[in-house]
Amino acid sequence: MWNYMKNKDVFVSSNREGVKRVLEGNYAYLMESTSLEYEVQQNCNLTQIGGVLGSKGYGIALQKHSEWTDRISRQLLLYQKRGIIEMKKQKWWRSTGTPCSGSFAFVQSNFPKDKIQASSMNLVKKSALPSKLKVFMNIQHVKNVLKKLKLVKTKLYLKSKKKYAVQNINNKNRKPCKNEHQRINETIEDTLI
Structure with a gap:
């Protein structure tokens, strides 16, 4: 893969350009998982192959000893427990206006399913914040x-x-x-x- 990537013309400057080149053919694009999931939902000609290579977390910065820390944490946990996070993700990612609703095309891989599920849960948590x-x-x-x-x-x-x-x-x-x-x-x- 790296031998192919040594050539500078394989790199793109934006996700939009990467998606465009994938649609034109003979091109694979590594992309951040949240953006990739959204693009796959919007365009039925795109496919995600394999699972997440790594995961990142998002956070809310607050002042030390802020009165909001416990409140926000409790509220986020409550929303997660009640399924509100998943509901919001479904609303924005798979709304009725998206052409590929419910048609994720995942190619089988040797990536452990429990890691894929854990990564998906992280995505849900982060996207609904x-x-x-x-x-x-x-x-x-x-x-x-x-x-x-x-x-x-x-x-x-x-x-x-x-x-x-x-x-x-x-x-x-x-x-x-x-x-x-x-x-x-x-x-x-x-x-x-």
């Missing part, structure tokens, strides 16, 4: 709004707060408005129903 953070940030936003409105904390209040945060996950940079308490009250009423 941004979604988890967004839900967590929305919950914090709603908490702050409710504090400003001086609403009493009850079980119903806490339940509605979480439901409201999840429902409004896509509202980027939304600032509290005068009618914020009406929206929250509507959510509380919906929770009662």
Whole structure:
């Protein structure tokens, strides 16, 4: 393999260029597993051969002794336990708009299955992290709004707060408005129903 790769014209400068050369034929491209999985889902003419060569972890940097460390860790573990991470991965990787949904073509290899499964789990954990953070940030936003409105904390209040945060996950940079308490009250009423 290295004898072939000594030739400088086999290297590419981007994943996009690598995928293009693979589709043109007679070219194999080594690619980061998350990006590769996405490309295989988007283009049915691509195939992943073998398993993951190595794995990397992603992390969230926080200040030492930050009050957020335990909260974020607990929330991530809870999402993993409830399958929310896998659900988000399915939504974004295998949504109805992808032409190759559910048709991964893996060639059999001697790579141990338990390592492939462990690598897949790492991929799931890493790919859903941004979604988890967004839900967590929305919950914090709603908490702050409710504090400003001086609403009493009850079980119903806490339940509605979480439901409201999840429902409004896509509202980027939304600032509290005068009618914020009406929206929250509507959510509380919906929770009662």
